[in-house]
Amino acid sequence: MELIPAHSFWIKRMESLRTSKRAVLIVAAVTTFMGPFMVSGVNIVLPAMGTDFAAGAVLLSWVANAYLLSTAVMLVPAAKIADMAGRRKIFIYGIGLFTAATVLIAFAPTIWMVIGLRMLQGVGAAMVSTTGIAIVAAVFPVSERGRAIGITVAAVYIGLSTGPFAAGYLSALWGWRSLFLVTFPMGLLSVYLAATMIRDEWTPAAGQPLDIIGTLLYGLCLVLLMAGLSGMPGIKGTMALVGAIVCFYLFIRQELKTPYPVVEIALFQKNRGFAFSSLAALINYAATFAVAFYLSLYLQYIKAMTPQTAGLVLITQPVVMALFSPLAGRLSDRFEPGAIASLGMSLCATGLLLLALLNGGSGISYIVGTLLLLGLGFALFSSPNMNAIMSSVAPAHYGLASGTVATMRLIGQMLSMAIATLFFALFIGDVQITPETHTAFLQAMRLGFAVCCGLCLIGIYFSWNRGSIRANTDS
Template sequence: MMPFMASAVNLALPAIQREFSLSAAMVNGIVSIYLLSAAVALVPSGRLADLYGRKLLFTAGVVLFSTSSLVLGFSNGIVWLLAGRVAQGLGGGMMMATGLAIISSVFPAGERGRAIGFNVAAVYVGLAVGPYAGGLLTEALGWRSIFLCNFPLGVLTVVLLVLKVPGEWADGGKGRFDGLGAVLYAFSLVSFMAGLSLLPALSGLLLVLFGAGGFVLFTCHELRAPFPLFEVRLFRDNRVFAFSSLAALINYGSTFAVSFLLSLYLQHVRGLGPGTAGAVLLWQPVVMALLSPVAGRLSDRAQPRLIASLGMGMSSLGLLLLTFLGRDGAILYVILCLVCLGIGFALFSSPNMNAIMGSVAPHHYGIASGAVGAMRLIGQMCSMAIALVVFALVLGSHGEQGGNHPALPQALTICFGIFSILCGVGIVFSLARGNLRREWQPAKENHEH
């Protein structure tokens, strides 16, 4: 539901803008407020899931996500739209923080990678189907239908959870929830991510620094807290977890903006229509969906760091090839680069998640799952920030629009070059994580605390 919604709603934005006479900034707010809300919910939801039950938090997330989708479908103004997107983001964050933790609780170490691979494949199927389904629904039934169709899917999911997923998983013992830590985390993250979206403006830089300072305070508080919201010592004492998380941050930071950049290239430089450009860009998520289960299974048999590092190498190669695209690059060449990126991301994503979840004790599954989601969202925001800064520097006052600016191919080449180098640096961190110590025993039966 989440990936489908994230990609489908982009097709509804023009219709929403027309109906409510919204400014471009307000339309951007409909998207960004969802991402911010999801990011804020990730780590606290992971901790709550460890304390009180992962299925409970996941089910609550589905209910909130589905109910807010219903509200969005019947909203009659921008206030209801924004409120619904906040609630939808919080529900989505709860699902993101607990889904991976449940998979890790159910499947033993020797089967976890394959299960994570299928989970990742489902994400990319949603991302691939979303734009086409969103466009068809908006054209045939209106933009509200995109939100309304999520409600029956949510009801079906809750029914399946109740009937087909017995028991509960909670390994947090008798600890307490760190409310102050949650406030510090949310305040720091919102400041940091909002600042990234405003770069290279001075206000954006100040917010980024403010958010970074907030994270320092958050870390100091967590080190002293008797029951921390997030066990920051994992980054100090768990090499596999620390370097795998950093590799994820770098990987998302160097790949997320590629679809945005290639969309500009295909439409403004090569003159393709939106539908044709979308069909070209579809190659990457399709390859990722097909190969993610295979990569996950491979990470059950070989060390995840080797497979994930190979994946980052493929992504770096794909990005390097894109730097030679030029103004008259063949569409077949673009597809080749996208296939290379799809293979790279598939080889990286599932094995890296398997390494993160396999490196922590069961009572930290929720926290680790939340950390994976946080690295993903922060990396995505950093990726877009890098692209926007390059556009501002190369295209000047036309940086925000891009469009038919004669220097657009140069800006794209610089972005792809920076991202390729970042991916290369990420390979070093991916290899530096060391080998994962596996525990080859069956997963414990569902249990309650």
């Protein structure tokens, strides 16, 4: 008789040691908060950095670009390594690396050291981004995945919304370096939560070798692409873009012939839903990411706002994203994700068109209203589109899909910043923004928003024509 309760005890004990869905969701939400918090906060303290280091607009843009470039370069190999060595392990190591680099930035004596540490910070972010969503997708069934992804995406936007607000006040009280110190306890908490609350391990590619040649070609392609875009229209920029195209061609050839590719090219060739959803993500992020960068400089230089006030204005968009992303995720569990995402991208295109009409006399209510529209559009796009990507592949490819969506996001963000850097170089040059350059700054900003609006219109095509994700999932 005593064997029954003892047996029940050990069953319950073993179940308690497994990774619960709630635990994964908590850890994913906390860890995905940190990166966006830092990204949005850095945009606010860029002018203070520029004053401290006497850095021009182009060099300041590399404080953002270095993070995006290193993250994008490492996302795909990090996804493959995580499938080989364990997603949980890479997830925890990534949090630790991100936290260490963030703290070191607070003590950096030069702008070049800041840029170098931002690159190291991006490597850690890549390790976290490519494994977090894969772990969520592995734990939650298809019927609940949209809601879980929506909550995770909401955490991203909470980070984006609190980053400018916190950065503005921290910068005013203790200087821009305090922004990087305040994330240290968050990093320690995230490592503790991940190590204690995620107990399972996922190694779908255990024993497979890493495609070193493909990884190097992929990274070199992205580096040359960023260098080329930021160096246009000069001869060096053109040569770098040609080199990026050559590297991309060699990368595709390498991935098609190797038995263990770092990227499954066939997945793009045979899975239209996955391919079009990934392209839609890339285009949407390329069109929208530079909004905060542009407006942070616009509000502080043109409107003469303090960092605190500028942060309060910019908080509008990510707050709306955080509020509506869980709802959009739940809707994508019930209705076709592509239709919801296409509506969201249409709203983003409208918001970017309105921003392209900004001038020195534009009212704050106009800016806030446009940010509200952009926030709603991005919320309706992001969660359903990510749900579509993760639901379009088999569980064995969750790591690849997670790495792909993160890569598309980062390449899109990198392209968005490259567009901003290019127009600054053309209209302003590598000088500090002063009243004498305000007219040129407005011209560069308006043209950038117009180009981004055009990108969004192209993205709507891919989003709408991706096919039925729900039908493929049900089959």
